Amino acid sequence: MRTTTITTAAAGILTGLLLTGCGTVGDAITTKQREPDPTVAAPTEDPATEEPAYDDSPAEDPSVGLTAEVEYIDGTKISLDKFARGTSSEWASPASTPYVKFTIKIVNDSEATMDLGSMYVACQYGDAGKEGEQVFDTERGLEGTPTTHLRPGRSISTVNACELPKDESYVQIEVSAGWDLETAIFVGDVE
Incomplete structure (x- = not known):
């Protein structure tokens, strides 16, 4: 009888422990129902505030003839003249190359000193x-652009040259006298 009592007592204790464990586990786990994510809508643009469509109409051609003068709002003027053909010397860069030589004249009628280094x-x-x-050919007087400053009311002329094969006549010469001025574009034919 004693064995039955111990077995019954042990079974009762085990059952109690199991039920206690189940109760504890059940109390520790809580579930929270997930709330749905808020709906996010992409903003709609008001047609009045939309960017205008790309303008694919041709821009105005800023180029001028080879002997024209480009004048800027600030009073600066750039022009080209004295065009002549030649061939660079053997010590030039590039050597023995046909070129067109021209004089660039810059007039500073602005109120500020120009830095010609750029x-x-x-x-x-x-x-x-x-x-x-x-x-660049020192033997022919082709030393490039000046690196000095040009004071208001003053002008400077510099002789430059660009490669131009003997069988070509059309040339485009671009001159930028400084970072704050638009590039002057001169175009035309050279004899």
């Missing part, structure tokens, strides 16, 4: 628009 010249030639190298 001045540059770029050229292209022919119907295909091939880039023509700037020619």
Whole structure:
């Protein structure tokens, strides 16, 4: 009888422990129902505030003839003249290359001193628009652009040259006299 009592007592204790564990686990787990995510709608643009469609109409051509003068709002003027063909010397850069030589004149009628150290010249030639190298040839007096300052009311002339093969006549010469001025674009044919 004693074995039955111990077995019954042990079974009762185990059952109690199991039920206590189940009760504890059940009390510790809580479930919260997830609320739905809020709906996010993309903002709609008011047709009145939309960006205008891309304007694909051709822009005005800013180029001028080879002998024209470009005048800026501030009073600065740039012009080209004294065009002549030649061939660079064997010590030039590039060497033994046909070129067109021209004089650039800059007139500073603005109220500020111009820093010509940032001045540059770029050229292209022919119907295909091939880039023509700037020619540097001290033997021919082609030393590039000035690196000085140009005071108000003063002017400066500098002789430059760009590659132009003998069988080409069309040339485009771009002159930028400073970072704050739009590039002057001169175009035309050279004999």
